[in-house]
Amino acid sequence: SVRAAGLRMGYYYSLLEWYNPLYVRDKTANFTTTLFSDYKAQPELRELVERYKPDIVWADGEWEANDTYWKSREFLAWLYNDSPVREGVVTNDRWGSNLKCVHGGFHTCKDRYNPGVLQPHKWENAMTIDELSWGYRENGRLEEYKSTYDLIVTLVQTVSCGGNILINVGPTKEGMIIPIFQERLLDLGKWLDINGEAIYGSVPWKAQNDSIGTTWYTAKKGTVYAICLN
Structure with a gap:
């Protein structure tokens, strides 16, 4: 129904589940085990991609462990190289506690x-x-x-x-x-x-705002727009 309306379809996926027994075991082991990643997160992510073919995969809940625990590199390599959406899918940067604002199709940072x-x-x-x-x-x-x-x-x-x-x-x-x-x-x-x-x-212009920050600029096809917010 989303695509029938001419919209792009994406999904939000929370990597962690605080009270999942497998996640609790991994966290107790200081993430030296990967039971939750292996048997819950990774299979579920792949199933969602293969079944629903999203245009965006928006990950979250990554902050307690790095990308090695979440096996994000393996998933993203598959997503961009072998998955059914490899030609057009976009991802954010929340794939490990060490990756936010570093890697991703677009950065969310915080x-x-x-x-x-x-x-x-x-x-x-x-x-x-x-x-x-x-x-x-x-x-x-x-x-x-x-x-x-x-x-x-x-x-x-x-x-x-x-x-x-x-x-x-x-x-x-x-x-x-x-x-x-x-x-x-x-x-x-x-x-x-x-x-x-x-x-x-629109796209950004050569200057983003005026000196006092009440007028912001955008540009499109040779036209500059000044948006006054005062």
């Missing part, structure tokens, strides 16, 4: 990464509208959610510096998106209806 300057490697700002959580919170306070203005600023800064943006909202246990998330996303959509020409398909 949650809510927004350097504010042009980067030498393609990158992504994985951020949340809820400033405190990636999931749904019943006790969230209004001031703990990004305002529409702040969301637009984050989008513009990210795109001006050559980044992708991943905007997370946490659904309820029933799978519903709460009104404040709906409002923020709809507001952003309205802004893009008017200003999207400066965002979609």
Whole structure:
């Protein structure tokens, strides 16, 4: 259904499972054993690729062990050389505690990464509208959610510096998106209806912003766009 709508399909995969007995055994052994990687993570990753043929494999949960434990090199070598998606698949950089912001089709570096300057490697700002959580919170306070203005600023800064943006909202246990998330996303959509020409398909210009940081620039097909946020 995703591809039928003309969209790219990817999946998020958490490498670790804190309470999986195999993972607990490996962690207790200081990751000198690889039971969880061998019998859970690696087979599952390959099955997901072979069955669903994703365009993006977005790994996470890598921070407790390095890429040797996760056997990331072996998986990525297979993914890019022998898998059914080898011609077009894209991956991020969360494949081991030693690899974040070092290796990957695009770098995420850390949650809510927004350097504010042009980067030498393609990158992504994985951020949340809820400033405190990636999931749904019943006790969230209004001031703990990004305002529409702040969301637009984050989008513009990210795109001006050559980044992708991943905007997370946490659904309820029933799978519903709460009104404040709906409002923020709809507001952003309205802004893009008017200003999207400066965002979609754009590339960074020779300067990313003005001297005081309230105007950010993008470029496309010989046109420079100045996006004033003041």
